[in-house]
Amino acid sequence: MKAWEKNVRTVVPYVPGEQPNQIGMIKLNTNENPYPPAPGVQEAIKSLDDKKMRLYPDPTADLLVSELADFYHLDKDQIFVGVGSDDVLAMCFLTFFNSERPIFFPDITYSFYDVWADVFRIPYECQPLDENFRIVKEDYYRANGGVIFPNPNAPTGIAQDLSDIEDILQHNQDVVVIVDEAYIDFGGHSALELIDRYENLLVVQTFSKSRSLAGMRIGYAFGNKQLIKYLNDVKYSFNSYTMNYPSLVIGRAALADRAYFEETRNKIIATRERVKKELAGLGFTFGDSMANFLFITHEKVAARELFEALKIKKIYVRYFNKPRIDNYLRVTIGTDEEMDALLAFFRDYLKKKA
Amino acid sequence: MKAWEKNVRTVVPYVPGEQPNQIGMIKLNTNENPYPPAPGVQEAIKSLDDKKMRLYPDPTADLLVSELADFYHLDKDQIFVGVGSDDVLAMCFLTFFNSERPIFFPDITYSFYDVWADVFRIPYECQPLDENFRIVKEDYYRANGGVIFPNPNAPTGIAQDLSDIEDILQHNQDVVVIVDEAYIDFGGHSALELIDRYENLLVVQTFSKSRSLAGMRIGYAFGNKQLIKYLNDVKYSFNSYTMNYPSLVIGRAALADRAYFEETRNKIIATRERVKKELAGLGFTFGDSMANFLFITHEKVAARELFEALKIKKIYVRYFNKPRIDNYLRVTIGTDEEMDALLAFFRDYLKKKA
Known part of the structure; x- marks a missing residue:
């Protein structure tokens, strides 16, 4: 060396x-x-103006954030956007998981969680799924540095009931709990409705699956505005302009067609x-x-x-x-x-x- | 709280x-x-195929990396790309600046350096420019955890001679030295020619200035292949697919028109x-x-x-x-x-x- x-x-x-x-x-x-x-994406591509590309994009990504706010009936300051949900989750790990205690996630889950924990030197402990690949909610009752799991889980596809998720939240009010909902639009029940009651809950979604835009790299998170502000503060300290001009225009067009x-x-x-x-x-x-x-x-x-x-x-x-x-x-x-x-x-x- | x-x-x-x-x-x-x-960007926009957007982009960004390799007469494994040079530099701080010793950069410089140092908890020490806003190379001779400066410097515009940069490199062979060349195409002398001689040298450039593509968020770095591999390993542990499909196609088109x-x-x-x-x-x-x-x-x-x-x-x-x-x-x-x-x-x- x-x-x-x-x-x-x-x-x-x-x-x-x-x-x-x-x-x-x-x-x-x-x-x-x-x-x-959505067909509107073709129109959005045609509308891209090369002359606008010389300018920095809007750092607040307002075009996209305001469309997300409309779609999900939220305020703009409850929404964070990033370069795919991987970027959003990486920012979350960096922002929220800074405890000496290990963060908890399932043993069978999205294979990026332990990678982020390693790269940011975050201690973690995996909680085994039961023999039917279901989360055992009681495993998440012990003291920890934060909780993250996908719902539905990957790669199992198993969705957890919202009551189980709320139970985990009730037992973890002193850490940030992230529900990674990359696949939620195909049948699960989103935890979005819980963000007003649990200010430590962050719900992460993506345009890569249900919006057919994996190639555009657009992810987003919902949470109470203080949580989103913390996330944005770190994001602005990492890269002020993450979302390029085409992703704002094309993401908006995909979202507009319900x-x-x-x-x-x-x-x-x-x-x-x-x-x-x-x-x-x-x-x-x-x-x-x-x-x-x-x-x-x-x-x-x-x-x-x-x-x-x-x-x-x-x-x-x-x-x-x-x-x-x-x-x-x-x-x-x-x-x-x-x-x-x-x-x-x-x-x-x-x-x-x- | x-x-x-x-x-x-x-x-x-x-x-x-x-x-x-x-x-x-x-x-x-x-x-x-x-x-x-460049006019080719208009053609590149027209060539964007909405049907390809459902697929993940190439994680190696080969379309762009191979064009950069051609333009700068380098091997592909000497090139790293990111979401603007801010993303490239953030990855560099995370990857290379992990010493207990402070990193060194000028007191008057790009205002993001101390922000990255703060967000990643990296100790740093600013070295004052002289009264003509020039870097005093001798200030960089002491032991440190890494060196970064822009050339030309921002916001002063002052370019440092390549001999001064080489001198700093000679005195800092046990840390990574980053020359941030966001503005190099407007008159400075690039340190690119030094990467074969100094394996700890990373040269960072961007499409935001001389390529008129601030809105696309494309930055890149040159270095010896081991340095680039370290950077890519961390990048792949952060977000595998940072460069979206339009940025690959449009970046390539901008680069093609010398x-x-x-x-x-x-x-x-x-x-x-x-x-x-x-x-x-x-x-x-x-x-x-x-x-x-x-x-x-x-x-x-x-x-x-x-x-x-x-x-x-x-x-x-x-x-x-x-x-x-x-x-x-x-x-x-x-x-x-x-x-x-x-x-x-x-x-x-x-x-x-x-």
Whole structure:
């Protein structure tokens, strides 16, 4: 090691899911939306003015924040925006998790939480999900430095009842509690309604899934205005202008079309429920996912084997080589045609194995 | 203070320069480029495909990184990209400045350095510029936790000779040295040629000034590949997908047009040199700025007074109410017409005062 390397913050870097780009592939591995963003996005692209790009964007991101305020019936000072919900969550870890005590999150959960804890040197303790992959709320009653969990959880898709979340909040009023709702629009019950009663509650959502804008990197958080101010203070001390001009204009356009949003999420939900039945018939088991993906395991064939066999057919799903979940596949809900191709593959493959 | 607030990272937030948006205003306050981005940017906007926005962008930002590699004759693994040079610099502070010893930077400099040091709890020590606002290189010989300075410096515009920078590097081989070259394309001599000889040197640049893309938030850094890997490891542990799809496509298009880049930066340099002569004739003094702004003071009239008088006429410049520089104005180089309006105002105002 060279002398200059001794002050380097070394980390085990997060490895993002692979982003294959092949003709004819079926991409069900990173929980993207199979439908394009709202038609208004095309208009928004056309409206982008190259001459405005020489100027700094509005640091308050007002165009986007005010549209979010309208959509969710909130005040603008209850909303924070960032470069995807990963940026929002990273800012949250940096802002709120500064206790000597460990933060708590589930053992099976979004694989970025321990990465953020490591990079910011935050102590953490994982609380095991029960055998049905449900959060055991009592595990979160002990003293801690903060709580974070996704609802629905990833990669399980399991949604927690709002009463459980409120129970966790009641037992954790002296730390910040973050509910990561990346997948909430596909069937869970948002904790948004609790932010007026719990000033230590932050609810994080994203444009990457239900708004079909993963490529734009837009995430946001709701909370009481003091919490949002703390978050903005740190954000302004990190990068004053995080949201570029196209993300403000395009994000706003995607949000404005409520009918399209309802239509596409309902299509995804309908596809998911149909696929659940078909998969059950093929011998797969899984929790009752409320997200835009299923977390499946087969009674006879190993997940890893299926993962590799699918890949050969250019069908990409996600496999995690981690304790407790190494016999599962996370499968994004695509279009009906894509899911039919997946089901046809399974039918054929399992028949050959029988 | 509520119990949950005790673990909050509280900071004195950075206050970005005001972004007025008035009809007929002359905006010379945030060092934006007065010319639009390269004509290819219009084509790039038209090429944006809403259907691609549902997918995550390439986490390696290869479209942009490979174009930067071509432009600067570097390998791709010598280049890091981020959401403006502020994001790049924030990542650098987080990655490289983890010593118990203070980092060193000038007392008069980019006003974000002490903000990043505060937010990441990094000790720092400011080294005073001399009476001509030049860096005293000997001040950087003592043991420290890292060195950062802009070249040309902001808000003074003064460029440091490359031999001085190399001297600082020779005396600081056991820490990371960052040269922040946001304004380098307007006349300074880049330290890029030193990265092969000094593996602890990081050179940071931006699309916000010479590429007319402040609204797109694109910054980048050059360094030896191990340094870049450390930076990417932390970045991937913070947010895997920082650069959105439009920024990749539009950034690449802006970079591709070398002729336009040369033409506009030469226009700005020519305007700057003309304005220097005119301002000198009006009794202003200033260092020999190599940036796209001038840092001026008047022998008879207080900077604050001029700042307020200009504002009434919707001419916006930057005033810093800080020790040593509270009688200066930072004036961005705009178009010739904008600068003529500024000069006409000064001529008129100073005549009335005489």
